[in-house]
Amino acid sequence: xxxxxxxxxxxxxxxxxxxxxxxxxxxxxxxxxxxxxxxxxxxxxxxxxxxxxxxxxxxxxxxxxxxxxxxxxxxxxxxxxxxxxxxxxxxxxxxxxxxxxxxxxxxxxxxxxxxxxxxxxxxxxxxxxxxxxxxxxxxxxxxxxxxxxxxxxxxxxxxxxxxxxxxxxxxxxxxxxxxxxxxxxxxxxxxxxxxxxxxxxxxxxxxxxxxxxxxxxxxxxxxxxxxxxxxxxxxxxxxxxxxxxxxxxxxxxxxxxxxxxxxxxxxxxxxxxxxx
Numbered sequence: 001x002x003x004x005x006x007x008x009x010x011x012x013x014x015x016x017x018x019x020x021x022x023x024x025x026x027x028x029x030x031x032x033x034x035x036x037x038x039x040x041x042x043x044x045x046x047x048x049x050x051x052x053x054x055x056x057x058x059x060x061x062x063x064x065x066x067x068x069x070x071x072x073x074x075x076x077x078x079x080x081x082x083x084x085x086x087x088x089x090x091x092x093x094x095x096x097x098x099x100x101x102x103x104x105x106x107x108x109x110x111x112x113x114x115x116x117x118x119x120x121x122x123x124x125x126x127x128x129x130x131x132x133x134x135x136x137x138x139x140x141x142x143x144x145x146x147x148x149x150x151x152x153x154x155x156x157x158x159x160x161x162x163x164x165x166x167x168x169x170x171x172x173x174x175x176x177x178x179x180x181x182x183x184x185x186x187x188x189x190x191x192x193x194x195x196x197x198x199x200x201x202x203x204x205x206x207x208x209x210x211x212x213x214x215x216x217x218x219x220x221x222x223x224x225x226x227x228x229x230x231x232x233x234x235x236x237x238x239x240x241x242x243x244x245x246x247x248x249x250x251x252x253x254x255x256x257x258x259x260x261x262x263x264x265x266x267x268x269x270x271x272x273x274x275x276x
Contacts, residue, residue, distance in 0.1 A: 192218030198269035
């Protein structure tokens, strides 16, 4: 037991040391390169954002959330969105626990990997029945329960990066909570697919006075900025600033109209809010 505790402390120190070194390098590059600090910061926070959920249980919780969202989008016949969510659950999250899980139970790791990579994504592409999708997700969740039990002794302390987002006005709010408004009606998930599925839903219709919440479900950093990359008034109505993984941004729309928005880091990511 003492050896395990010693190893966990060493891992925590190593993670902290790496984080500190990367932040120092970021500052050096900002000073010497002449590039905008926001640009450099966005690159480094993209690489380090995943540290916010750097525990097996945190990663597994995120996988479960994405699987639940996959099921919802599939039920709503948003097959592209469901495929993107399932892919993110596997590539952006489950893969991070594959190595420690393989050391504990190689059969369980391989079985779960196949369910994700070969079965679930293919079933979504083939537009299998909702019942079959649900059954497979249930099986994956059972395996995740086993994985969480096996990996309980390998937990690493959570390392949160300093937030670069800020509140822009009383109607805009950025938070670090991954649970805020996840199930709200007017919630938009930032997916990160620059062409096919940048936001889910990409177009949303609301009533005057309604509040919209965006949540960054991607590991990369993004923004929610009014207008478009070429518009003169971009960012004047609302601008989230940089959103790290799991951060949310809210804006209340008090006037009817059609509002375009985009991500300043990835300008091809665009969305529309239709206010009636």
